Amino acid sequence: MAATTETATATRPDTAWRDEIRRLAAERDAVLLAHNYQLPEIQEVADHTGDSLALSRIAAESEASVIVFCGVHFMAETAKILSPDKTVLIPDARAGCSLADSIDGAQLRDWKAEHPDAVVVSYVNTTAEVKAETDICCTSSNAVDVVRSIPAEREVLFCPDQFLGAHVKRETGRENLHVWAGECHVHAGINGPELAERAASVPDADLFIHPECGCATSALYLAGAGTVPAEKVKILSTGDMVTAARETEASSVLVATEIGMLHQLRKAAPEIDFQAVNERASCRYMKMITADALLRCLRDGTDEVRVDAATAQRARDAVRRMIAIGQPGGGE
Numbered sequence: 001m002a003a004t005t006e007t008a009t010a011t012r013p014d015t016a017w018r019d020e021i022r023r024l025a026a027e028r029d030a031v032l033l034a035h036n037y038q039l040p041e042i043q044e045v046a047d048h049t050g051d052s053l054a055l056s057r058i059a060a061e062s063e064a065s066v067i068v069f070c071g072v073h074f075m076a077e078t079a080k081i082l083s084p085d086k087t088v089l090i091p092d093a094r095a096g097c098s099l100a101d102s103i104d105g106a107q108l109r110d111w112k113a114e115h116p117d118a119v120v121v122s123y124v125n126t127t128a129e130v131k132a133e134t135d136i137c138c139t140s141s142n143a144v145d146v147v148r149s150i151p152a153e154r155e156v157l158f159c160p161d162q163f164l165g166a167h168v169k170r171e172t173g174r175e176n177l178h179v180w181a182g183e184c185h186v187h188a189g190i191n192g193p194e195l196a197e198r199a200a201s202v203p204d205a206d207l208f209i210h211p212e213c214g215c216a217t218s219a220l221y222l223a224g225a226g227t228v229p230a231e232k233v234k235i236l237s238t239g240d241m242v243t244a245a246r247e248t249e250a251s252s253v254l255v256a257t258e259i260g261m262l263h264q265l266r267k268a269a270p271e272i273d274f275q276a277v278n279e280r281a282s283c284r285y286m287k288m289i290t291a292d293a294l295l296r297c298l299r300d301g302t303d304e305v306r307v308d309a310a311t312a313q314r315a316r317d318a319v320r321r322m323i324a325i326g327q328p329g330g331g332e
């Protein structure tokens with residue numbers, strides 16, 4: 001393991017680094033959680049990998065007093081909301097999310113003031129402040145069910161993802177659903193013509209769409225619109241995607257999501273040719289959690305994620321209402 005120096009020499013994620021990470025994690029009584037879009041070395045050293053909600057639930061059930069969340073900031077906040085008595089650390093607090101940043105608490109309050117009787121439904125890719133202003137959270141797996149649970153005559157404000165919102169509007173046929181125009185920068189690389197062209201170029205391939213991060217919601221929308229043949233399209237949570245990789249008879253699979261997901265899939269089914277629909281679909285925020293950052297986090301106990309108690313309580317209520325309605329999806 002190379003030393004971390006003032007000149008920011010990158011730490012090699014070698015065996016010595018891995019041993020040191022595990023030693024420090026044990027010393028701190030920390031559980032290491034890694035989102036599927038993390039760098040391979042981070043996924044490999046973690047105790048658990050998965051999507052944000054599944055990881056937050058694992059965090060809440062863990063005996064460890066410290067949660068190290070290798071993902072982006074809103075995910076670590078969600079873990080803190082669900083585990084208020086635990087210390088939650090993120091290796092680099094600058095790891096944001098362009099989708100979560102599409103709307104802040106003040107903007108949502110202004111929007112609510114324009115529609116005072118509306119029910120607010122927010123995708124889990126939101127800050128704690130936005131969740132606290134929300135009536136019911138949703139994931140892409142249960143967004144349609146969450147909106148269907150709301151009486152037909154009530155207006156709905158859906159934020160922040162415009163693709164997921166358009167998908168829900170189409171599925172429910174609901175005219176009184178207003179959609180915030182937010183988006184994830186990564187999804188821009190997964191557009192309709194490219195998706196159709198890639199599917200046509202590998203005609204026998206399955207198309208896996210993992211919808212738990214905003215980067216794939218455009219693919220979800222396009223698949224629903226018939227841009228690619230419906231029989232090829234498999235909309236799958238993390239756990240289901242890995243299971244489908246083991247079970248499919250296809251020799252090639254196109255994966256429409258952030259490219260970090262390929263690591264888990266290739267491990268699960270090395271004989272299958274997994275190809276990214278777009279190789280550039282890489283989240284720069286996710287990749288800010290480096291070997292150096294994780295080492296620093298465990299050595300120094302930084303960066304701690306804090307959510308004030310009142311905000312956390314309101315945000316927790318919005319997440320719990322979602323769980324009460326139905327399957328949030330996104331299993332391990």
Ligand code: SF4
Nearest residue numbers: 097098184213214283
């Ligand atoms: S891939 Fe998109 S939605 Fe997911 S963390 Fe990155 S910016 Fe946010």
